[in-house]
Amino acid sequence: MLFKLHTFGESHGAGVGGIIDGCPPGIEIDFDALQNQVNRRRPGQSALVTPRKESDQVEFLSGLVDNVSTGAPIAFLVRNENQQSSDYDALKDVFRPSHADYTYQVKYGIRDHRGGGRSSARETVSRVIAGAIAGQILQKENIRVSAFVTQIGPIKASAITNLPSLEEVDSNAVRCPDSLVAKNMISYLETLLDAGDTSGGIIQVIVEGVPAGLGEPVFDKLHADIGKAMLSINAVKGFEFGSGFEAAAMKGSEHNDSFYTDTEGKVRTKTNFSGGVQGGISNGEQITFKIAFKPVASIKTEQETITKDGYVKNISIQGRHDPCVVPRAVPIVEGMTCLIILDHLLRARTINPNF
Numbered sequence: 001m002l003f004k005l006h007t008f009g010e011s012h013g014a015g016v017g018g019i020i021d022g023c024p025p026g027i028e029i030d031f032d033a034l035q036n037q038v039n040r041r042r043p044g045q046s047a048l049v050t051p052r053k054e055s056d057q058v059e060f061l062s063g064l065v066d067n068v069s070t071g072a073p074i075a076f077l078v079r080n081e082n083q084q085s086s087d088y089d090a091l092k093d094v095f096r097p098s099h100a101d102y103t104y105q106v107k108y109g110i111r112d113h114r115g116g117g118r119s120s121a122r123e124t125v126s127r128v129i130a131g132a133i134a135g136q137i138l139q140k141e142n143i144r145v146s147a148f149v150t151q152i153g154p155i156k157a158s159a160i161t162n163l164p165s166l167e168e169v170d171s172n173a174v175r176c177p178d179s180l181v182a183k184n185m186i187s188y189l190e191t192l193l194d195a196g197d198t199s200g201g202i203i204q205v206i207v208e209g210v211p212a213g214l215g216e217p218v219f220d221k222l223h224a225d226i227g228k229a230m231l232s233i234n235a236v237k238g239f240e241f242g243s244g245f246e247a248a249a250m251k252g253s254e255h256n257d258s259f260y261t262d263t264e265g266k267v268r269t270k271t272n273f274s275g276g277v278q279g280g281i282s283n284g285e286q287i288t289f290k291i292a293f294k295p296v297a298s299i300k301t302e303q304e305t306i307t308k309d310g311y312v313k314n315i316s317i318q319g320r321h322d323p324c325v326v327p328r329a330v331p332i333v334e335g336m337t338c339l340i341i342l343d344h345l346l347r348a349r350t351i352n353p354n355f
Helices: 031-041 085-091 101-108 121-140 179-195 222-231 244-249 326-351
Strands: 004-009 015-021 058-062 074-079 144-152 201-208 236-241 259-261 267-269 287-293 303-306 312-315
Touching: 004 121, 015 121, 031 058, 031 121, 031 326, 074 121, 121 144, 121 326, 144 179, 144 326, 201 326, 222 236, 222 287, 222 326, 236 244, 287 326
Parallel strands: none
Antiparallel strands: 004 015, 015 074, 058 074, 144 201, 201 287, 236 287, 259 267, 303 312
């Protein structure tokens, strides 16, 4: 890996941040565009997300001179401003269902009960920042990444094959380009809010402009690295590349992507069931994949669990939580996609500088 991100910080600590290693020198950073990406993930942006208020202003500590990367490590910090740690006092010795409480306690012998500590999705703001920088580099290469919501609970959008614009995605609170379906999604989440319950959903990603030849043939296949990146995001439970699980019901004669040469002499495929990757290497077509998120585990409905000492306890989780993380996860998914695509582009150029 050449473009690397190291993150630090906890949900209720002083702040979160990261260090980017391997950013090429001479890259001019658009801070307004970067901050906009961070704002898309920020809590408190609508009535459908946690009301925690964080400005999420990014502070850069190193690696930039006059908004231009120097090639040195880029360090950045986002300070936490609106922690309400007392909300978690009653949960200090309780293992919340479907949270990381028990597994962290077993692994480390200690855990930060305040908002989940390191296991909180608060950590993902660092991924958005690094991904925004990677995305700006990719834009200079005419590579475009768009993530958007296609399902929340049982409400599904019809197939979307054209890369939607940022304006189309952000035209509603659930970030679904299909405005009519988005209204139904919003109504569904409003019902869950009233009931104190939560929902999961699906995010789709389309990447255009990726040249053929990115990726490795064995362990670092392009789609394998994308899959690992997506599954490292909080609450992700499923990953589907190209035709995904639908391929299991297809015949080879139906699924094979036949090659042809277009009017410009470029090798193309007539279909794209492969999702833009064959043999672990990009083929120049659209890269497409979907990510499934589980319902938010923090619910106000009473549940039975146990304490650290093994005593049975009924809990109702209060505090500030999203009814569905999927809309706020869109910039996280975009950021992680950009990190992987850029890293593989840089790797390809170590083999062929003219790539």
